Amino acid sequence: MSALPSWIDERIDRNLDNTLSQEHVVKTMIESDRPFFSLRQLHARIKPEVSRATVRNRLQELQTIDVVATETYPDSITLYYINHPESDWPLSPEGKRALHTDTPLDRLSTRAFLTLSDTAGIRTLVLAGLQLSLVLFALGGVLTIVGADVSSTQSDIVLWDTAAELLVISLALLLVERLARWVRDRYSPLNLLPST
Known part of the structure; x- marks a missing residue:
């Protein structure tokens, strides 16, 4: 003892x-x-x-x-x-x-991400992606209003494109995670990756 x-x-x-x-x-x-x-x-x-x-x-x-x-x-x-x-x-x-x-992202492992089994971690990741896309949209809007471009690359357009892509990726990840959870609940867990 x-x-x-x-x-x-x-x-x-x-x-x-x-x-x-x-x-x-x-x-x-x-x-x-x-x-x-x-x-x-x-x-x-x-x-x-x-x-x-x-x-x-x-x-x-x-x-x-x-x-x-x-x-x-x-x-x-x-x-x-x-x-x-x-x-x-x-x-x-x-x-x-x-x-x-210990936050959900601290506990999210590569295996849990690839198998979409850690719901809290994936939702936290999606929420972070949605918030980052909002920040990029806002920053792009500010640059458009001010009329400032970073080294003539039309940075406002680049920020809006990046924000739109990040928004689509975040929503797609959330949709795939919910679909995987529905499949697991309906048909029992699928062991796609070997456990360590």
């Missing part, structure tokens, strides 16, 4: 007389890929020979020292999670950072 964060390590009780330690409960929760647990789920992961009452007692102790927090829902369902001081439930600090830094 890995080392505990210092803010947890300072708070937990190292009572070796208990059949289940606070440290073991916390490490089980941290090392899991789940952000929260019911008592039953946590009991199944810890030790089958330890009773649920013992797991509940350790969780209550951890809650008292603000290492674990709970959310209670109807039907008496209580979920337990690590009470990370620098984020809101149930996100760990790493999860919170990932949400703030």
Whole structure:
């Protein structure tokens, strides 16, 4: 098992007389890929020979020292999670950072683009293309009104042509992505490219 964060390590009780330690409960929760647990789920992961009452007692102790927090829902369902001081439930600090830094374009891979499988990434790309075409149209309009050309290349016309081409490409990409999504929903996913 890995080392505990210092803010947890300072708070937990190292009572070796208990059949289940606070440290073991916390490490089980941290090392899991789940952000929260019911008592039953946590009991199944810890030790089958330890009773649920013992797991509940350790969780209550951890809650008292603000290492674990709970959310209670109807039907008496209580979920337990690590009470990370620098984020809101149930996100760990790493999860919170990932949400703030990971955009759809950051996650868009070449494979997801070629197979049109990452809807959010492709739509973000299309939106960027539409916005860039709007900027190019506006810039071409300003150059036409001002009557300025860059080194006599009729830059306003070049900008309008580029904007029109970018607009058509963006709309075509959006149409193809929606068609691919419709085909996947109707006929199940097609594996055109081998997975890595």
